[in-house]
Amino acid sequence: MALKGILGFEHGIVQAPLGPDISGPELVAAVANAGGIGLLRCPDWECPDYVREMIRKTKTLTDKPFGMGVVLAFPHELNVKTILEEKVAVLQLYWGECSKELVDDAHSAGVKVVPQVGSVEEARKAVDVGVDAIIVQGHEAGGHVSGKDGLFSLLPRVVDLVGECDIPVIAAGGIVDARGYVAALSLGAQGVCLGTRFVATHESYAHPIYKRKLIEYEKTEYTDIFGRARWPGAPHRVLETPFFDDWRSLPSHENEVDQPVIGRSTIHGVEKEIRRFAGTVPNMTTTGDLESMAMYAGQSVGLIKEILPAGEVVKSLVEEAQLLILKKFNNVA
Amino acid sequence: MALKGILGFEHGIVQAPLGPDISGPELVAAVANAGGIGLLRCPDWECPDYVREMIRKTKTLTDKPFGMGVVLAFPHELNVKTILEEKVAVLQLYWGECSKELVDDAHSAGVKVVPQVGSVEEARKAVDVGVDAIIVQGHEAGGHVSGKDGLFSLLPRVVDLVGECDIPVIAAGGIVDARGYVAALSLGAQGVCLGTRFVATHESYAHPIYKRKLIEYEKTEYTDIFGRARWPGAPHRVLETPFFDDWRSLPSHENEVDQPVIGRSTIHGVEKEIRRFAGTVPNMTTTGDLESMAMYAGQSVGLIKEILPAGEVVKSLVEEAQLLILKKFNNVA
Known part of the structure; x- marks a missing residue:
């Protein structure tokens, strides 16, 4: 069996x-x-x-x-x-x-x-x-x-x-x-x-916009542009959203630290600012420019x-x- | 069935x-x-x-x-x-x-x-x-x-x-x-x-040394260092041989054209010089420095x-x- x-x-x-x-x-x-x-x-x-x-x-x-x-x-x-x-x-x-x-x-x-x-x-x-x-x-x-x-x-x-x-x-x-x-x-x-x-x-505790994008998008990319400062050397796979397409060639010396704040989330009970290029996906509490946040997804997302x-x-x-x-x-x- | x-x-x-x-x-x-x-x-x-x-x-x-x-x-x-x-x-x-x-x-x-x-x-x-x-x-x-x-x-x-x-x-x-x-x-x-x-x-018409390396090696890499001039924009997967490891960071402006001749092959009836970084795997007729030639292999080579x-x-x-x-x-x- x-x-x-x-x-x-x-x-x-x-x-x-x-x-x-x-x-x-x-x-x-x-x-x-x-x-x-x-x-x-x-x-x-x-x-x-x-x-x-x-x-x-x-x-x-x-x-x-x-x-x-x-x-x-x-x-x-x-x-x-x-x-x-x-x-x-x-x-x-x-x-x-x-x-x-x-x-x-x-x-x-x-x-x-x-x-x-x-x-x-x-x-x-x-x-x-x-x-x-x-x-x-x-x-x-x-x-x-x-x-x-x-x-x-x-x-x-x-x-x-x-x-x-x-x-x-x-x-x-x-x-x-x-x-x-x-x-x-x-x-x-x-x-x-x-x-x-x-x-x-x-x-799942993902924001409805993130969930919807998993249905809408079919392509992913293996990258290191999100969360470089907080977790260096940790490549990840994300949805090819318009934000990702615009920024996929982010120079290697740049990271989330000096980027503008684009939203806020409460994560595990702690309130946090989300900077552009942070590695944080939008959860149910996230406000701000959700379209520009990291959206992790596997290569088979097109089957969902x-x-x-x-x-x-x-x-x-x-x-x-x-x-x-x-x-x-x-x-x- | x-x-x-x-x-x-x-x-x-x-x-x-x-x-x-x-x-x-x-x-x-x-x-x-x-x-x-x-x-x-x-x-x-x-x-x-x-x-x-x-x-x-x-x-x-x-x-x-x-x-x-x-x-x-x-x-x-x-x-x-x-x-x-x-x-x-x-x-x-x-x-x-x-x-x-x-x-x-x-x-x-x-x-x-x-x-x-x-x-x-x-x-x-x-x-x-x-x-x-x-x-x-x-x-x-x-x-x-x-x-x-x-x-x-x-x-x-x-x-x-x-x-x-x-x-x-x-x-x-x-x-x-x-x-x-x-x-x-x-x-x-x-x-x-x-x-x-x-x-x-x-x-197969592969050289015995190439066949033997398919048994010996377990790792491959997706690269574009071989045959760039002859077939541009065509990435390929090769064995991680010592030659590949030494040269994996070949600058993008370099290609096989100005490299030294490292061997010779008869390919489909035509005698050819093989230059370093040519995209040509060694066949039964190849002579020279076979260890430094391209060795294509898939990721599952470790199962062979x-x-x-x-x-x-x-x-x-x-x-x-x-x-x-x-x-x-x-x-x-």
Whole structure:
């Protein structure tokens, strides 16, 4: 049976931790209630009380297990300590080395550790420190993308590396529908992780204008023009909006620091000014010139045609994958 | 039945036309004899007599149908006329617009037209002029690559575009084994096109040192440093050999014209000097500093572990795809 769950969850469908606060309690609970793996996104600064509050709020919305994603490039020690105290089901990690000590601490707390990697080398390091699953992110993915290889190339190599270890490999990047899900299973994945598809849901905390652009636009670009000062050396994939097209050749010495303020947001409870070229996508609270803000999206955004309830995304993936398999592969023997 | 053939061939497995002369009569006949679609590579200059000779030589090695690939960026009118006169089964086209007139001429000669595209826009134009199938090339592919999107993103969008047209869509880029074949079928392809995997065969006309490097190296890069003067604006994917690593930042104003001669090859019957940074891979006749020559390869080269007979590549793809489908998807219902 190909469509079994992983890590104790009903389905092997992971909702990516969407920054800075797009995958909040409502989205995560909706995914969890549908049997998927919902991941809150931890703030990029130390705020353990707020982290605890996010987790507890999510627990009021679902009885199912869920997790939280942490970007290791930012301060996170106190936040991780709180995440482990609150015993979420999964600690997802990205953009930094996942240490043996961290894995051991998480396991002592009964929390599973799932790093996202962009290369075979990173996957090897993750296996060596005893992680519970690996998310393999292809270059197709939206948001911050560390690797250069597409899923067709990277995924089977990581699957071969993991071999008989009994560590599920989860495919991320460019997957939005059942075709991508079944393709990932064919390449050896046991689960799939979707980002852009879950931004475009009723429950995501993205601003309606950002959601609408995910439906309207078909093209993306891999760039480093957003958020250079705050997170240097972190290329990302964004929608080719008119703003991006106008500024795609931003000289390398320029960044968001000296740019004009173009809007305001409350992000994880903190009021912030948004400068032009900040790496911050518009959330539900954002005001100002939203059209000129970063709009992260994966290469498959052209396949997303409507804003759906998040639970329906999970349900459709499972049901349509079963139909696709029956239709395409039932008579091969 | 998913693993049916396309375009009248036994299997939907296409051997890419490998330049400049790597997919010669021996390789193409071996693929054809195994039931795949073998494609000769037409020279990049007008030489109709030589083209006729190549086709006729191939016909002495196989009774099965085969085709020829033409790069439209180079002079080709007389060559195409000859290809149609010789009535090969398939005319494959790349890197240029496939006109309605050309499609009509080919159809009048009983020749099927199969362009390779790198974007949805190109696919739309191809459908509009009445082609017989479309090869969709993902960014993962080796050699010259026109598009930026990976197969997970580009392939289903082209499949959706083609819709009910009854035009097979063939996936190219990063596919080397049955996992990639089944993944491509899952995303809606009816066939797959493999390049690097067929360079690494007994029958390919690649130099043994080039074949050996395909086994030894795992990493590739998308670049434009090779063959800039001869074919400007044509980025390509190559192995990350030590030569490439040393020179990856070649200034944009430099090209092969003023570089030293580093070797010699006979290419399609013509003796040529190979200058440093030429776009020419070493073939069986090449002498000189082969280590410093261009070595095209796709992102999945790390999955290629041995040089195989080309017929065995075709046979294994079919047999292992059937096994994979039975093992993974037999109990989904």
